[in-house]
Amino acid sequence: QVQLQQSGAELAKPGSSVKISCKASGYTFTSYYISWIKQTTGQGLEYIGYINTGSGGTNYNEKFKGKATLTVDKSSSTAFMQLSSLTPDDSAVYYCARGGRYPGQGGFAYWGQGTLVTVSS
Amino acid sequence: DTVLTQSPALAVSPGERVSISCRASEGVNSYMHWYQQKPGQQPKLLIYKASNLASGVPARFSGSGSGTDFTLTIDPVEADDTATYFCQQSWNDPNTFGAGTKLELK
Numbered sequence: 001q002v003q004l005q006q007s008g009a010e011l012a013k014p015g016s017s018v019k020i021s022c023k024a025s026g027y028t029f030t031s032y033y034i035s036w037i038k039q040t041t042g043q044g045l046e047y048i049g050y051i052n053t054g055s056g057g058t059n060y061n062e063k064f065k066g067k068a069t070l071t072v073d074k075s076s077s078t079a080f081m082q083l084s085s086l087t088p089d090d091s092a093v094y095y096c097a098r099g100g101r102y103p104g105q106g107g108f109a110y111w112g113q114g115t116l117v118t119v120s121s
Numbered sequence: 122d123t124v125l126t127q128s129p130a131l132a133v134s135p136g137e138r139v140s141i142s143c144r145a146s147e148g149v150n151s152y153m154h155w156y157q158q159k160p161g162q163q164p165k166l167l168i169y170k171a172s173n174l175a176s177g178v179p180a181r182f183s184g185s186g187s188g189t190d191f192t193l194t195i196d197p198v199e200a201d202d203t204a205t206y207f208c209q210q211s212w213n214d215p216n217t218f219g220a221g222t223k224l225e226l227k
Binding site: 044045046059063099105108109113114 | 221
């Protein structure tokens, strides 16, 4: 069965960076894009962007350009998201999610369990 | 960005029918999807592309609409349906989500 297993919670200081992982299993990793979504109580769900797991090509929501960097390691079927220059506004639960074979094709049928990032000095 | 507007909360009795609306600030064709989220859990896809039932989702859930106005219907509502329901559009870039409708059971 399809599973997306995310790395554990992170506590980071302002100005630092964190890198979250999302390990996929149960399907051909390079056949589906992986998207990342931010969830906060105040702002709700925000779409960060997606990565083409086959080519490494990316597409970012303008709001997250310069904040998030998406990469993949095909050898381990793992997608990564690095968040840089962290501020308290980056504190959130971050999800990886998989939809259809192409971005926007349908909804996100599979989600990771979420990674809580807390930014505090 | 495409703004999706949902009513904040609804309260219904078990066995009743409930409709949750989502209005888009611009057309999204039929690329509207619906999710259920319970506290401490990730969202679960219920409906994709406006009216298609996701795998394993009970037929009590249905979706309709196109363009800018969409509806998620639950009929009949069960106690386990207590949750927040989000709409999401994937027609315009970037994808956007509604703020969610919290469904409570009386």
